[in-house]
Amino acid sequence: MYKIRVILDTKEDVIRTILVDNNLNLEDLHATIAKAFGFGGREMASFYRTDDEWEQGEEIPLFNMEEIGEGISMKTCILNETLPEEGDKLIYVYDFLKMWTFYVEVIEVSADKKEDLPQIILTVGEIPSEAPEKEFVAEKLDDGFGDEEDIDDEFGHFDDDYDFTEY
Numbered sequence: 001m002y003k004i005r006v007i008l009d010t011k012e013d014v015i016r017t018i019l020v021d022n023n024l025n026l027e028d029l030h031a032t033i034a035k036a037f038g039f040g041g042r043e044m045a046s047f048y049r050t051d052d053e054w055e056q057g058e059e060i061p062l063f064n065m066e067e068i069g070e071g072i073s074m075k076t077c078i079l080n081e082t083l084p085e086e087g088d089k090l091i092y093v094y095d096f097l098k099m100w101t102f103y104v105e106v107i108e109v110s111a112d113k114k115e116d117l118p119q120i121i122l123t124v125g126e127i128p129s130e131a132p133e134k135e136f137v138a139e140k141l142d143d144g145f146g147d148e149e150d151i152d153d154e155f156g157h158f159d160d161d162y163d164f165t166e167y
Contacts, residue, residue, distance in 0.1 A: 001117070002079060003108035006033050006092070008125075009101040010132040017107070017122035019114060026060055026074035026082060032118045033102065034094060037127050043095035047074065047104070050089045054103060060090075085109065098131035 002022050008014035016036040020029060026047055034041035049057040060082075064073040083090065083106045092102040 001110045001112050001114055002083075002106055003110070003121070004029075005105050005107050006036065007103045007105075008037065008127065008132075009103065010128060012125055012128070014125035014127055015122065016120055016124075018118050018120050020079065020118045022080040022109070024079045024118070026077040026079065027062065028118075029079060029104075030062065030074055030092070030094075033092060033104070036120050036123075037094075037100075037102075039094060039100075043097075045092065045094045045096075047077075048091040048093070050091050052087075052089070054089065054091065056091055080109075095131070099134050100131045101134070 002020050002024075004018050004020060006016045006018065014037075016033070018032060018036055020032060024032075030045050030047070031041045034043075034045070045062050047060040049060070051057065058072075060072055060074055060077055062074050064071045064076075070076070082088075086106050086109050088106045090104040092104050094100040094102070
């Protein structure tokens, strides 16, 4: 049995702690999280592998996106294989038009068996009526060209000396 904490990425604390079977696949976890936060579960969603600093990694989509063969999908990822240890994390994005973003963390792994799973065992906060706006910030990459001020403009005088109205 897994105890999983799911936190909505918003200013206010909106948290759900759920108990699920360790053999659950991520498609069923997706449906459980969506239901726990009051969503119908009918929108596209993905999980993303992440490290301890919540840096987004490989996508685990709702459906197999490979044109040929069996690619990764939520249905093929089992919870105890994908998140084998306490402290393991995923980012969950629900509804790509609204971008509801959640932080999913395993807070306890137990050999106990329990009936009536999944269960919501803790509810904190109310989900906002609209998804929080996301600010997408990219690191400034060195493109090898330097800053605009660094440009050696040997032809900069050209437009000063040339009368464009003559022709």
